[in-house]
Structure formats: C-alpha cells, structure tokens
Amino acid sequence: MASLITCPHCGTRPKEEFSIRGTALTRPHPAASEEDWHRYVYLRDNPKGRYQEYWHHAAGCRRWLVVDRDNVTHDVFSVTDAAPARGASE
Amino acid sequence: MSLTLFHRHVLEDYLSDFGTKANPNHLAVIRRPAIFSVLAHRGHDASVENELKSVEGIDVRDCAPGEWLVVSTSAGAAAIENLLADIAGASIVDQSDGRALLRVHGPNVRKILAKCVAVDLHPDSFPIGTSANMLCCHVAVNLARTGADTFEIAVPRSFCGSVFEEVMEMGREFALTAAFADS
Structure with a gap:
C-alpha cells in the first residue's frame, strides 16, 4: 500500500480503495459535431507527466474525485470532488 | 425485513459458542442491530x-x-x-439484514486493526465518536470508534464471514476470542 491518495472527504487512503476511470475530459455539448463526440468517446492522449483523472473512492465515500497527479513520479498535486465542477456546467 | 436472514445470523456457523470465557481482547457479534x-x-x-x-x-x-x-x-x-x-x-x-455488526475491544485492539485497515487509528486522528468507510481485510466496511479501546465494524452481510475469519487470524497473537454479545 505505497500510493496514498488524500480524499477530500475521507483523508489519506491507499490507492487500493479507489478505482480509476480514466482521463477527466469535459463532456461535449449534446449538439456537438460527430468528430467532437468521436474524440471524446474513443481518442485518448497518452501523456507522460502531469495527468488529471477521474477516480472513484469505491471503498470509502463512493464519490467521484478528480486526481491531478504526475504519472512518472506519482506526485499528487490535488484531489477534488468531481461534482462541484460538473454542477457548475449543468 | 426477511425473517430468515433476521433469525439466523450469518456468523452462526463460525461461532461454536461452547461457553469459552472472553479474553481481554474480544470480538462480540451483535445479534440483531x-x-x-x-x-x-x-x-x-x-x-x-x-x-x-x-x-x-x-x-x-x-x-x-x-x-x-x-x-x-x-x-x-x-x-x-x-x-x-x-x-x-x-x-x-x-439495512439491518444487510449488515452485520462486530464489536472489537481490548488493550491490543489497535494493533489488531492495524493489520486490517490502512487508516491511522491513533486517538489524535481517530478520536472516540469518529467513523468512516474504509477497506478492512479487502472489504468496504464502516469502522467506528465507540470507546478508547472499542471499535465497531459494520460489514456487508455476505462478506461478513471472510472479514470475521481474517480479523480472528490477525488477533491470534493477542488471543482474540469471539462470541455473540449477550444483549
């Protein structure tokens, strides 16, 4: 249990408590072009370095989080709840 | 609530209940929380x-x-x-028939639970009255501190046997005993 993620609701927890969904992309507008939707659904960058992902705290508060981390050094820069960011766009 | 689940506790087969005396480190299974x-x-x-x-x-x-x-x-x-x-x-x-409630207490309870959960249970960071969902023996449970040396674990019913056996294993070096609570 080496990788620790500090959940904004539960505190510092091992990564085993989380499941990772993937890149935190912003969902296109429903009327967006097919290319936009194709890019959103299928195409992914594979960056080396800093990366924002959706993590689900499955064994804890069961909230979706946005984890901003470096996938080379595994430095975690910030962990925030995904809901406020999404609620603003709704 | 389902009567079958209510009257037959999930840990009935795990606890022989031959009237063994409780050791200082003891796990009490609450029958009907x-x-x-x-x-x-x-x-x-x-x-x-x-x-x-x-x-x-x-x-x-x-x-x-x-x-x-x-x-x-x-x-x-x-x-x-x-x-x-x-x-x-x-x-x-x-959720009464969907969760089982285990109460672990004793002088070594933190040493036992340290092998089960990855959360700091020191009184400074997890004082009496604190509770949280966490992974305990690979199962998502709710752990609460109800006393200085007392913790309560609310486990999903179908995972209860596995968690129970693993906690007992971790408590072996401290002679952890288990029984249904009297109440």
Missing part, C-alpha cells in the same frame, strides 16, 4: 445531519457527504424507522 442507511437529498446535508444528531438512542456513523449509517443496539428496527421517518429531506433504507 438496527442499521439504517440515511441519504440527504440535494441541499439538505446540514439540516439532516443536525436532526440526526438530535435524535436520542441512536448512533450516527459517517459514510460520505450527505450519507450516514444509523446504528442502534437497544431499539428494534421498527422503532428506529419511526424515529427517522420524521426527518425532512432524507431517504431512509433499512
């Missing part, structure tokens, strides 16, 4: 929490923002349901 899941509707988090804290005779366990487990070992599920029904802006679900 009333456990309710409470979810606040959007925007009602604070008001529901205040109302829950003012209800007497129940323990409120934190799960997540706007989500709690209400536990009672004294009153029955029907009585608790009546108490909670008045709370505005909350949804309540009876």
